Amino acid sequence: xxxxxxxxxxxxxxxxxxxxxxxxxxxxxxxxxxxxxxxxxxxxxxxxxxxxxxxxxxxxxxxxxxxxxxxxxxxxxxxxxxxxxxxxxxxxxxxxxxxxxxxxxxxxxxxxxxxxxxxxxxxxxxxxxxxxxxxxxxxxxxxxxxxxxxxxxxx
Numbered sequence: 001x002x003x004x005x006x007x008x009x010x011x012x013x014x015x016x017x018x019x020x021x022x023x024x025x026x027x028x029x030x031x032x033x034x035x036x037x038x039x040x041x042x043x044x045x046x047x048x049x050x051x052x053x054x055x056x057x058x059x060x061x062x063x064x065x066x067x068x069x070x071x072x073x074x075x076x077x078x079x080x081x082x083x084x085x086x087x088x089x090x091x092x093x094x095x096x097x098x099x100x101x102x103x104x105x106x107x108x109x110x111x112x113x114x115x116x117x118x119x120x121x122x123x124x125x126x127x128x129x130x131x132x133x134x135x136x137x138x139x140x141x142x143x144x145x146x147x148x149x150x151x152x153x154x155x
Contacts, residue, residue: 003028003036011035011061015042015050037065039072044095046072048102052144095136099143107147119146 003012012034014025025036039046050068053059096116103112123142127134 003032003034007032007034010059011037013050013054013061013064014038015047016040017042035061037061039065039068042072045098045102048099048140048144049106051140052102052106055144099140103143103147110147115147116143119143122146 006012012025012028014021014028014036016022016024016038017040022038022040025038028034029036039050042050046068049071050064053064053067100112100116103110103116106112107115119142120139123139124134126132127138132138
């Protein structure tokens with residue numbers, strides 16, 4: 001079962017977008033004994049933040065769910081993701097705005113827009129060198145990999 005492969009001893013968090021998937025956590029726990037938690041009706045920014053937070057060394061499943069639930073409520077209350085675009089191009093694509101917004105809430109000392117721009121450029125150069133394909137998934141993974149290493153070294 002996939003849950004056994006990905007569980008590192010902390011449990012498994014299911015981020016679901018449909019009501020019927022909510023019951024999977026109970027089924028996984030019953031069949032494997034692995035603790036599970038489920039958050040439903042997730043958004044892309046919440047999934048990105050969940051991934052980032054889950055990689056933190058001292059993060060527990062309960063703490064992760066509590067923090068994501070708080071964030072989810074904040075995002076629901078404020079559907080217009082706020083980002084200070086005064087220094088940015090106002091024609092930024094929606095996906096990029098969301099990523100920069102999550103970075104803005106995550107980074108303390110780095111300018112999220114500049115970090116995004118530099119890392120996107122680096123990723124494009126790497127992909128060009130290896131004849132790789134650019135897509136949003138690889139961008140998100142690359143951004144959070146690089147920035148989690150930078151935050152870990154600075155923090």
